[in-house]
Amino acid sequence: MTNQRYVFFLSDGTGITAETLGGTILTQFEDIDFKKTTLPFINTPDKARNTVDYINHLASQGSRPIVFSTTVSDEIRGILRQCKAQFLDLFDTYLPAIEAELGLKSVHQAGRAHGLADVRRYNARIEAMNYAMEHDDGQSTRDLAKADVILIAPSRCGKTPTTLYLALQHGIFATNFPLTEEDLEAQKLPGSLAGLAGKCFGLTSEAERLHQVRTERRPGSKYASLPQCAYELRQAESLYRRQNVPFINSANMSIEEIAAVIMQEKALRRSPG
Amino acid sequence: MTNQRYVFFLSDGTGITAETLGGTILTQFEDIDFKKTTLPFINTPDKARNTVDYINHLASQGSRPIVFSTTVSDEIRGILRQCKAQFLDLFDTYLPAIEAELGLKSVHQAGRAHGLADVRRYNARIEAMNYAMEHDDGQSTRDLAKADVILIAPSRCGKTPTTLYLALQHGIFATNFPLTEEDLEAQKLPGSLAGLAGKCFGLTSEAERLHQVRTERRPGSKYASLPQCAYELRQAESLYRRQNVPFINSANMSIEEIAAVIMQEKALRRSPG
Structure with a gap:
C-alpha cells in the first residue's frame, strides 16, 4: 500500500x-x-x-x-x-x-510577489521575452548589441529553453545561435557574432545523450548518428577554448541549473521574486 | 538617506x-x-x-x-x-x-527541487516548450489535439508569454492563435480550431492599454489606433461569449496570474516544485 x-x-x-x-x-x-x-x-x-x-x-x-x-x-x-x-x-x-x-511593519498587501506590483521590472521581462522569441536560433541579427548573453551550441544542446527561461524568469536579454558545420570546421564563431565573443556562452553535451535527443527528432539520420554527435561536440568544445568562450556541459543539468551557472559566470543581474 | x-x-x-x-x-x-x-x-x-x-x-x-x-x-x-x-x-x-x-526522515539531498531529480517531469516540460515554440501564434496546426489549452486573443493581449510560461513552468501543452479581422467579423473561431472550442481560453484587454502596447510596436498605424483596439476587443469578447469560450481581461495581470487563472478554470494539472 x-x-x-x-x-x-x-x-x-x-x-x-x-x-x-x-x-x-x-x-x-x-x-x-x-x-x-x-x-x-x-x-x-x-x-x-x-x-x-x-x-x-x-x-x-x-x-x-x-x-x-x-x-x-x-x-x-x-x-x-x-x-x-x-x-x-x-x-x-x-x-x-x-x-x-x-524595525518596520510589513505592508500586508496580497499579490505583490507575482503580480504587477513592480511594473517596470515586469515590462522588462516581457521585453526580454519578445527579444528572445525574435532572435531564437539565429533568426535575427538585429540589435545583437542589446543582448546580455548569446548562447552558442550545436543543435539540441538546450539553447532555446535556457534562453527563454533567462528571459521569462529573470528579464535577461538572451539570444542564441546554432553552430553550423561550417563554424565547427573553421573553428570560428558565426560571422554575425564578430566582436561579440565577450557576450557568448557555450553549451556542450555528451555524445550519447545528444544522439538520443536528436534520434527522437530525426531517427536514423546522419544528424542524429552517434559519430556525428561526437564530432560536433568535440569541435564545439575546441572552438569554445580557442575563442575563449566559457562553456558548460548541459547533459545532466536542468535549464534552471544551466541558467544559474550562466548568470553566475557572466555576473548577470538577477531580478528575484 | x-x-x-x-x-x-x-x-x-x-x-x-x-x-x-x-x-x-x-x-x-x-x-x-x-x-x-x-x-x-x-x-x-x-x-x-x-x-x-x-x-x-x-x-x-x-x-x-x-x-x-x-x-x-x-x-x-x-x-x-x-x-x-x-x-x-x-x-x-x-x-x-x-x-x-x-514519521519519516528526510533524504538530505541537494539539487532535488530544480535539478534533474524527476527526469520524466523534466522531459515533459521540455517537450511542452518545444510544442509551444512550434505552434506559437497559429504557426502550425499539427497535433492540435495534443494541446491542453489553446489561447485565443487579438494581437498583443499576452498570448505568447502566457503560453511559454505554462509550458516552461508547468509542463502544460499550450498553444495560441491570433484572432484575425475575419474571425472577429464572422464571430467564429479560427477554422483550424473547429471541434476544439472546449480547449480554448480567451484573453481580452483594455483598449487604452492595448493601444499603448501596439503603439510601441507600430506607432501611428491603424493597427495601433485606439478605435481599432476598442473594436477588436469588443468583437473578441462577443465572440468568446457566443462560442462559450471562458476568458479574462489580462490588462492588469501578470503572466503568472493569467496562468494561475487558466489552470484553475481549465482544471489543468500543475507540476509544482
Missing part, C-alpha cells in the same frame, strides 16, 4: 511561492505519494471558509493533509488556520523576524 | 527556492533598498567558508545582512550559520515539522 498524503498550496495570490516552498521541502521525502493541489486567489473570508470546508472534507477520508500557505491578510490566515491539517504559513514563520530585524 | 540592506540567497542548488521565498517576504517591506545577491551551488565546506567570509566582509561595512538559505547538508548549513547576519534557513524551519508529521 502506498503511503498517500494530500498537500495543499494556498495563497491570496498565484500560489507560486507556496508551491515553490512546499515543493522544495517535499522533494526531501521519498516513498510518499503526495497528492498536490494549488488553490490560488483566496482573497475573501468566504473563499477562505470554502477552502477550509474542502480541505476538512478530504481530511476526513484519510491522513491529515499538509498545507503550505502564503496569505498576507491576518483575517484570511486566521480562517485558513482552522483547517484540520498541518498548517505552515510562510508569513507566520518569517515576517515577525524580518519586521524585528528591520 | 535611503535605508539600505544587503540580502543574500544561499543554496547548494540553483537558489531559486531561496530567491522565491525571500523575495516574496521582502515585497512586504517598503522604503528599503534591498541589495540582493544570489549565491548558488554552495556544495562544499570550502565554498561555504568563502561565502561566510564574503558576507562578513560586507556586514562589517553597514547594517546586518539578511540571509535566506536552503541548503540540505547539516555540515554546510552549520558553517553558513556562522555568518554575521540574520540567518533564515528554509529546511531548519520546516523540515523537522514535516518529518514529525510524516
Whole structure:
C-alpha cells in the first residue's frame, strides 16, 4: 500500500511561492505519494471558509493533509488556520523576524510577489521575452548589441529553453545561435557574432545523450548518428577554448541549473521574486 | 538617506527556492533598498567558508545582512550559520515539522527541487516548450489535439508569454492563435480550431492599454489606433461569449496570474516544485 498524503498550496495570490516552498521541502521525502493541489486567489473570508470546508472534507477520508500557505491578510490566515491539517504559513514563520530585524511593519498587501506590483521590472521581462522569441536560433541579427548573453551550441544542446527561461524568469536579454558545420570546421564563431565573443556562452553535451535527443527528432539520420554527435561536440568544445568562450556541459543539468551557472559566470543581474 | 540592506540567497542548488521565498517576504517591506545577491551551488565546506567570509566582509561595512538559505547538508548549513547576519534557513524551519508529521526522515539531498531529480517531469516540460515554440501564434496546426489549452486573443493581449510560461513552468501543452479581422467579423473561431472550442481560453484587454502596447510596436498605424483596439476587443469578447469560450481581461495581470487563472478554470494539472 502506498503511503498517500494530500498537500495543499494556498495563497491570496498565484500560489507560486507556496508551491515553490512546499515543493522544495517535499522533494526531501521519498516513498510518499503526495497528492498536490494549488488553490490560488483566496482573497475573501468566504473563499477562505470554502477552502477550509474542502480541505476538512478530504481530511476526513484519510491522513491529515499538509498545507503550505502564503496569505498576507491576518483575517484570511486566521480562517485558513482552522483547517484540520498541518498548517505552515510562510508569513507566520518569517515576517515577525524580518519586521524585528528591520524595525518596520510589513505592508500586508496580497499579490505583490507575482503580480504587477513592480511594473517596470515586469515590462522588462516581457521585453526580454519578445527579444528572445525574435532572435531564437539565429533568426535575427538585429540589435545583437542589446543582448546580455548569446548562447552558442550545436543543435539540441538546450539553447532555446535556457534562453527563454533567462528571459521569462529573470528579464535577461538572451539570444542564441546554432553552430553550423561550417563554424565547427573553421573553428570560428558565426560571422554575425564578430566582436561579440565577450557576450557568448557555450553549451556542450555528451555524445550519447545528444544522439538520443536528436534520434527522437530525426531517427536514423546522419544528424542524429552517434559519430556525428561526437564530432560536433568535440569541435564545439575546441572552438569554445580557442575563442575563449566559457562553456558548460548541459547533459545532466536542468535549464534552471544551466541558467544559474550562466548568470553566475557572466555576473548577470538577477531580478528575484 | 535611503535605508539600505544587503540580502543574500544561499543554496547548494540553483537558489531559486531561496530567491522565491525571500523575495516574496521582502515585497512586504517598503522604503528599503534591498541589495540582493544570489549565491548558488554552495556544495562544499570550502565554498561555504568563502561565502561566510564574503558576507562578513560586507556586514562589517553597514547594517546586518539578511540571509535566506536552503541548503540540505547539516555540515554546510552549520558553517553558513556562522555568518554575521540574520540567518533564515528554509529546511531548519520546516523540515523537522514535516518529518514529525510524516514519521519519516528526510533524504538530505541537494539539487532535488530544480535539478534533474524527476527526469520524466523534466522531459515533459521540455517537450511542452518545444510544442509551444512550434505552434506559437497559429504557426502550425499539427497535433492540435495534443494541446491542453489553446489561447485565443487579438494581437498583443499576452498570448505568447502566457503560453511559454505554462509550458516552461508547468509542463502544460499550450498553444495560441491570433484572432484575425475575419474571425472577429464572422464571430467564429479560427477554422483550424473547429471541434476544439472546449480547449480554448480567451484573453481580452483594455483598449487604452492595448493601444499603448501596439503603439510601441507600430506607432501611428491603424493597427495601433485606439478605435481599432476598442473594436477588436469588443468583437473578441462577443465572440468568446457566443462560442462559450471562458476568458479574462489580462490588462492588469501578470503572466503568472493569467496562468494561475487558466489552470484553475481549465482544471489543468500543475507540476509544482
